[in-house]
Amino acid sequence: MSLIVMKFGGSSVGTTERMGRVAQRIIEKKLQGDRVVVVVSAMGDTTDDLIDKANEINDNPPSREMDMLLTTGEQISVALLSMAIHKLGHEAKSYTGWQAGIVTEDVHAKARISDISPDRVFAALNQGSIVIVAGFQGMTESGEITTLGRGGSDTTAVALAAAIKADVCEIYTDVDGIYSTDPRIVKCARKLNVISYDEMLELAHLGAAVLHPRAVEYAKHNKVNLVVRSSFTHNEGTLVREDAEMEQGVVVRGIAFDKNVARISVLGVEDLPGVLAKxxxxxxxQGIDVDIIVQSGVLDGKADFSFTVSLADRGRAIDVLAGIKNEVPYRETTYEEGLVKVSIVGAGMVSNPGVAAKMFEAISNVGVSIKLVSTSEIKVSCVISAEPVHDVVRALHTAYGLDTAETAFVGGPQDRR
Amino acid sequence: MSLIVMKFGGSSVGTTERMGRVAQRIIEKKLQGDRVVVVVSAMGDTTDDLIDKANEINDNPPSREMDMLLTTGEQISVALLSMAIHKLGHEAKSYTGWQAGIVTEDVHAKARISDISPDRVFAALNQGSIVIVAGFQGMTESGEITTLGRGGSDTTAVALAAAIKADVCEIYTDVDGIYSTDPRIVKCARKLNVISYDEMLELAHLGAAVLHPRAVEYAKHNKVNLVVRSSFTHNEGTLVREDAEMEQGVVVRGIAFDKNVARISVLGVEDLPGVLAKxxxxxxxQGIDVDIIVQSGVLDGKADFSFTVSLADRGRAIDVLAGIKNEVPYRETTYEEGLVKVSIVGAGMVSNPGVAAKMFEAISNVGVSIKLVSTSEIKVSCVISAEPVHDVVRALHTAYGLDTAETAFVGGPQDRR
Known part of the structure; x- marks a missing residue:
C-alpha cells in the first residue's frame, strides 16, 4: 500500500467529461490499495476568464484581490472532481489550499509555501477517503488567501508529497513522459525511464509545459520522487529523482533546443569599472532575462559583448541599452534573429572529457557554424542558425548514442502537443 | 459617523458595469464619513451556472461539495467589487464568510449562523478600509465551508450588522421600498416609511423578492434596524424596525395578495381521532405547505375540510390524499383554482375592533363573495376569486385610508419589477 499524490492540470479537467475520466483514473489507483491525495488546477480557461473579468473592472487590480478571485478556479475544480468520484461510488473530500494546511509567506500572486500542516488530509485518508486539494493556493499565517504563481499547482503537489512523505508524486499531463529530444523532430526520440532533478531542470524546454522548474527544484530539495506520465494512457512515464543511475554509456541524457532566441551585440563598449554590472x-x-553572455577580448580600451535574450524581449533590450548610453558608452548595437539554442544535457558529462568537442564536431559535420557557446557541469549549449536545427538535433541524437532504444519505445509523437 | 452594513443582491452586481455603479454607491456612503461593511451575493446567474455544471457531473452531488462549489460565486463577487472600489481610488478589502468570522452549525446547504467573530472586519475598518464580505457562506468550528441556504446573503448582512452593532443594515434592491400594496395595481400605492418586523413578515408577498423572511426574523430577534431601498435611486426606502410607531389613524399598514393559491376540499371525512394529524x-x-385550514361542523360523524396550498402543489396534494384513503377514510376530494388570497396587515389591528368586519364589507361592496377566512393578531386573509382581485385590493386600499399619502409619493410602479 503506497501513499500517492496525483496531480492533474487544467487541460486534464477542462470539461465535465474529462473530469469523469480523471475520476476513473483516481479510483483505479485507490482500488489498487493505495492511499490517494489528488491536486488539481483550475478547469481549462477558467483562470483566463477570471483575469479578463478583473481587467474589465480594473486594469491594475490589487494582487490581494486577484488572489481572492483566482483561487475560486481551483475550488470549483476540486468540488466538481469530488462530485465525479462520488458519482462513481467512492468517497472523496475536497479541500481548499488553506483547508489542507498549506501556509505561505505573506506575499500575493507569487507566495512561497512556508509550511504545511496536513492534519485534515491525514484524517480524511484515515477515514478511507480520496483527498482532493486545490492547487496553486495557500493562506498566510494571518488568514489571507494567497496564490503560488506560475507552476503553482505542480508546486502544491510536490510540497504536499514532501509534507505527507508520499512514496511518489505523479504529474499527469498530455505527454507520456520526458523524451531524449522532441519526438516531432527526431523520430527515434526515446522516452526516458529515469532522469535526475538537475537534468530535468536543464531539459526544461522539453518539459516546460509538463513540469514547472520550480516544482522540480522543490522536489530536489525535499527528495520527492516525481513521475511525469500521461493522463490518457497507462504508459509508465518518466521518473525524476536524485542521482539517476548512470546507464551504460549514457553520458548525454537528452537534447533540448529553444527556437525563441535573439542575439544582441554591444560593440565598442568603453572598458570602465562596473560597465557590465550597469x-x-x-x-x-526591466525583467529581461539574459541567457548566454560572451565577451571578446579588450582592444584599445574597448570591448565587444554579445548576449542572448528571448525573441520577445529583443526590442525592449535594445531600448534599454539606448537609454543607458550616457552611463555605459558604446559605439553601436547589432542584433540577430532566426537563431536557436541547442543543448546537450547529462549528469554523466562532468566525468567524461570530450563531450563538448564531440558536439562541436557533430555540428560542424552538418556544415553549420556555431555563434555562441555556453557550458555548465551538466550541459553544453550552442547558438546556431535556426534553419538547420532539425538536422543538428538528429545528428547530435545519433552522435551521443541516443537512437539506440534503452527500452521498448512507448507512446509516439502524436501524443505530444 | 455611523457604522453601516450595505447588502447588494446578485442582480445589482450582475455585470461588471453594474459592479462599478455599486462601487460608486458604496464610496458615496464612505465619503459621508460612515464606516461601511458591504455584503454581496454571487453575480447574476453564477450560482445557477455552477449548479448546472454540478448536475452534469452528478445528479445527486454531496451537499458538502455543493457548498465548496457554490461559495466560489460570492468569493468572485467580493473580489471584483473590491477591485471596482480600488479603481475609483478607495481602499477596500474582500473577505470570504470564514475570513469575516462567520461560524455556522455543522450542516451543509442550509446552515444557521451560530457565532460571528468580526475581529478582522473591525481591524480593516479601523485601517479606514471598506470591508466587503461574501454573503450566503460560513465555516463550521471544524473548518468545513458551509452555505446558509435561501435568503442567505440577507441573513449574512443582518447577522453581521447585529455582531458589529451596526446602526443600520441597508438592503439594496431593485425596488425603492415596501409599498402599501402592489403599485402596479393600485396607482396610489404608497411607499411605507416605516414598518414593524411582524408586519414585514406578513407582507412577505409584497417584499418576498426584496427581503427574505428569515433575515427579517433574525433582525427582529437581534433588534437590527433594516432599511429596504433602491440601488438605482437615492430615495429614502422603508425602515423595518421593532414596534413601528402608530401613525395617526393607520390601523392597516398594507395589503398583500397571493395569486398562487388553490383550494382543496376533502368531503365526508370520518370523524375519527387523529384524522387531522394524519x-x-x-x-x-411531502413538503407541501398548507396555508388556511377550515373545518365545517361534523354531521352524522362526517366532516368536510378545506385548505389552501400553492398552485404548484395542488396535484401532489391530491395524490397524497388518495394514498392515505385507507387510513383517513373520506368520500371525495374537490379542488378549485383561479383563487387569490387577499390580506390586510397592521400591528394596530389587535387594538381596533371591527377591522375584519370592514374588510368583509368592502369586499362585499365590490360584489365578491369570500370563500375562506383566516385571521391572526396582525392580519386578516380572505380567499376570493382571482378575477376581481384588483378591484378588491383598490377598494380595501381606500377603505383603510391608505390612499391618503402619508409622505410625498416617491418612486413609481415603473421602478418595481
Whole structure:
C-alpha cells in the first residue's frame, strides 16, 4: 500500500467529461490499495476568464484581490472532481489550499509555501477517503488567501508529497513522459525511464509545459520522487529523482533546443569599472532575462559583448541599452534573429572529457557554424542558425548514442502537443 | 459617523458595469464619513451556472461539495467589487464568510449562523478600509465551508450588522421600498416609511423578492434596524424596525395578495381521532405547505375540510390524499383554482375592533363573495376569486385610508419589477 499524490492540470479537467475520466483514473489507483491525495488546477480557461473579468473592472487590480478571485478556479475544480468520484461510488473530500494546511509567506500572486500542516488530509485518508486539494493556493499565517504563481499547482503537489512523505508524486499531463529530444523532430526520440532533478531542470524546454522548474527544484530539495506520465494512457512515464543511475554509456541524457532566441551585440563598449554590472542590471530591472553572455577580448580600451535574450524581449533590450548610453558608452548595437539554442544535457558529462568537442564536431559535420557557446557541469549549449536545427538535433541524437532504444519505445509523437 | 452594513443582491452586481455603479454607491456612503461593511451575493446567474455544471457531473452531488462549489460565486463577487472600489481610488478589502468570522452549525446547504467573530472586519475598518464580505457562506468550528441556504446573503448582512452593532443594515434592491400594496395595481400605492418586523413578515408577498423572511426574523430577534431601498435611486426606502410607531389613524399598514393559491376540499371525512394529524402530517412529509385550514361542523360523524396550498402543489396534494384513503377514510376530494388570497396587515389591528368586519364589507361592496377566512393578531386573509382581485385590493386600499399619502409619493410602479 503506497501513499500517492496525483496531480492533474487544467487541460486534464477542462470539461465535465474529462473530469469523469480523471475520476476513473483516481479510483483505479485507490482500488489498487493505495492511499490517494489528488491536486488539481483550475478547469481549462477558467483562470483566463477570471483575469479578463478583473481587467474589465480594473486594469491594475490589487494582487490581494486577484488572489481572492483566482483561487475560486481551483475550488470549483476540486468540488466538481469530488462530485465525479462520488458519482462513481467512492468517497472523496475536497479541500481548499488553506483547508489542507498549506501556509505561505505573506506575499500575493507569487507566495512561497512556508509550511504545511496536513492534519485534515491525514484524517480524511484515515477515514478511507480520496483527498482532493486545490492547487496553486495557500493562506498566510494571518488568514489571507494567497496564490503560488506560475507552476503553482505542480508546486502544491510536490510540497504536499514532501509534507505527507508520499512514496511518489505523479504529474499527469498530455505527454507520456520526458523524451531524449522532441519526438516531432527526431523520430527515434526515446522516452526516458529515469532522469535526475538537475537534468530535468536543464531539459526544461522539453518539459516546460509538463513540469514547472520550480516544482522540480522543490522536489530536489525535499527528495520527492516525481513521475511525469500521461493522463490518457497507462504508459509508465518518466521518473525524476536524485542521482539517476548512470546507464551504460549514457553520458548525454537528452537534447533540448529553444527556437525563441535573439542575439544582441554591444560593440565598442568603453572598458570602465562596473560597465557590465550597469548594463545587465538595467536589463534585469526591466525583467529581461539574459541567457548566454560572451565577451571578446579588450582592444584599445574597448570591448565587444554579445548576449542572448528571448525573441520577445529583443526590442525592449535594445531600448534599454539606448537609454543607458550616457552611463555605459558604446559605439553601436547589432542584433540577430532566426537563431536557436541547442543543448546537450547529462549528469554523466562532468566525468567524461570530450563531450563538448564531440558536439562541436557533430555540428560542424552538418556544415553549420556555431555563434555562441555556453557550458555548465551538466550541459553544453550552442547558438546556431535556426534553419538547420532539425538536422543538428538528429545528428547530435545519433552522435551521443541516443537512437539506440534503452527500452521498448512507448507512446509516439502524436501524443505530444 | 455611523457604522453601516450595505447588502447588494446578485442582480445589482450582475455585470461588471453594474459592479462599478455599486462601487460608486458604496464610496458615496464612505465619503459621508460612515464606516461601511458591504455584503454581496454571487453575480447574476453564477450560482445557477455552477449548479448546472454540478448536475452534469452528478445528479445527486454531496451537499458538502455543493457548498465548496457554490461559495466560489460570492468569493468572485467580493473580489471584483473590491477591485471596482480600488479603481475609483478607495481602499477596500474582500473577505470570504470564514475570513469575516462567520461560524455556522455543522450542516451543509442550509446552515444557521451560530457565532460571528468580526475581529478582522473591525481591524480593516479601523485601517479606514471598506470591508466587503461574501454573503450566503460560513465555516463550521471544524473548518468545513458551509452555505446558509435561501435568503442567505440577507441573513449574512443582518447577522453581521447585529455582531458589529451596526446602526443600520441597508438592503439594496431593485425596488425603492415596501409599498402599501402592489403599485402596479393600485396607482396610489404608497411607499411605507416605516414598518414593524411582524408586519414585514406578513407582507412577505409584497417584499418576498426584496427581503427574505428569515433575515427579517433574525433582525427582529437581534433588534437590527433594516432599511429596504433602491440601488438605482437615492430615495429614502422603508425602515423595518421593532414596534413601528402608530401613525395617526393607520390601523392597516398594507395589503398583500397571493395569486398562487388553490383550494382543496376533502368531503365526508370520518370523524375519527387523529384524522387531522394524519392528513396534514402526510402532506407535510411531502413538503407541501398548507396555508388556511377550515373545518365545517361534523354531521352524522362526517366532516368536510378545506385548505389552501400553492398552485404548484395542488396535484401532489391530491395524490397524497388518495394514498392515505385507507387510513383517513373520506368520500371525495374537490379542488378549485383561479383563487387569490387577499390580506390586510397592521400591528394596530389587535387594538381596533371591527377591522375584519370592514374588510368583509368592502369586499362585499365590490360584489365578491369570500370563500375562506383566516385571521391572526396582525392580519386578516380572505380567499376570493382571482378575477376581481384588483378591484378588491383598490377598494380595501381606500377603505383603510391608505390612499391618503402619508409622505410625498416617491418612486413609481415603473421602478418595481
Amino acid at each position: 548594463m545587465f542590471g538595467a536589463l534585469a530591472n | 392528513m396534514f402530517g402526510a402532506l407535510a412529509n
